[in-house]
Amino acid sequence: MTSLTGRVAVITGASRGIGKGIALEFAKRGAKVVVNYHSNAESANAVVDEITANGGSASAFQADVSIEEQANELIKYTTTHYEQIDILVNNAGVTRDNVIMLMKPEDFDTVINTNLRSAWLCSKAAVRSMMRKRYGRIINITSISGIMGQAGQTNYSASKAGIIGFTKSLAREIASRNITVNAVAPGFVLTDLTKDLSEELVNQSKTFIPLARWGEVAEIAYAAAFLASDEAGYITGHVLNVDGGTAM
Numbered sequence: 001m002t003s004l005t006g007r008v009a010v011i012t013g014a015s016r017g018i019g020k021g022i023a024l025e026f027a028k029r030g031a032k033v034v035v036n037y038h039s040n041a042e043s044a045n046a047v048v049d050e051i052t053a054n055g056g057s058a059s060a061f062q063a064d065v066s067i068e069e070q071a072n073e074l075i076k077y078t079t080t081h082y083e084q085i086d087i088l089v090n091n092a093g094v095t096r097d098n099v100i101m102l103m104k105p106e107d108f109d110t111v112i113n114t115n116l117r118s119a120w121l122c123s124k125a126a127v128r129s130m131m132r133k134r135y136g137r138i139i140n141i142t143s144i145s146g147i148m149g150q151a152g153q154t155n156y157s158a159s160k161a162g163i164i165g166f167t168k169s170l171a172r173e174i175a176s177r178n179i180t181v182n183a184v185a186p187g188f189v190l191t192d193l194t195k196d197l198s199e200e201l202v203n204q205s206k207t208f209i210p211l212a213r214w215g216e217v218a219e220i221a222y223a224a225a226f227l228a229s230d231e232a233g234y235i236t237g238h239v240l241n242v243d244g245g246t247a248m
């Protein structure tokens with residue numbers, strides 16, 4: 001198991017789902033973890049409790065990361081409280097699915113702001129400290145919807161494709177400072193985000209996933225942990241699909 005001992009990691013949207021899984025995995029590997037959440041304080045505190053009960057170190061921090069001041073506060077809290085930020089995982093995300101004719105402009109804006117703008121804001125706030133230290137790992141959670149497209153997700157797919165372009169540009173921009181920037185593209189994973197998908201779509205999805213099953217939260221977390229590790233130091237600008245082969 002790759003170690004993250006001595007590293008300080010911020011994970012946005014870590015109160016539930018994939019972000020929670022990444023927080024638990026990073027803590028297990030020795031990182032101190034800042035568990036960001038938007039509105040679900042109880043769940044975020046439960047993640048912190050689980051980490052500390054297992055001998056790890058974590059704290060929860062509320063911030064709507066789509067808002068500049070709040071994204072800045074999240075990073076400032078981390079660099080003040082832990083004196084460094086080594087790893088940033090831009091994971092916070094939402095969906096507002098609909099066919100384009102019925103999708104409201106505010107559903108487009110919410111998804112773009114929460115999924116894409118937040119990653120840009122948090123990264124912008126974090127790179128100064130990483131550059132000073134000449135070390136950093138930024139991991140952006142995209143989606144196979146950003147690679148393949150998905151009917152009913154014109155807003156979501158655009159945000160996730162945007163994440164990929166953002167990842168590659170930032171990777172080029174800050175590589176000389178020993179900061180890597182990569183993306184993880186999950187396929188279908190059962191979380192609050194996907195729990196309301198129709199049984200028909202769930203069953204249909206398994207017919208086009210080569211591994212014929214949905215992914216586990218932990219399987220996404222293992223990929224993020226690898227990209228956050230020292231062993232991944234020569235990988236940057238990469239999009240790692242963790243999707244059972246769906247998008248190959």
Ligand code: NAP
Nearest residue numbers: 013015016017018038039040064065092093143189191193
């Ligand atoms: P989830 O279970 O719905 O969890 C979403 C998390 O994001 C929660 O912790 C939520 O905080 C947080 N969040 C939402 N808006 C936020 C904001 N404005 N500021 C800060 N935090 C915010 O979703 P998930 O399935 O774990 O998804 C996590 C990421 O993986 C997303 O980027 C998603 O697009 C991506 N992804 C998921 C799948 C999948 O199949 N599940 C597939 C591909 C990609 P609160 O609890 O406080 O509301």
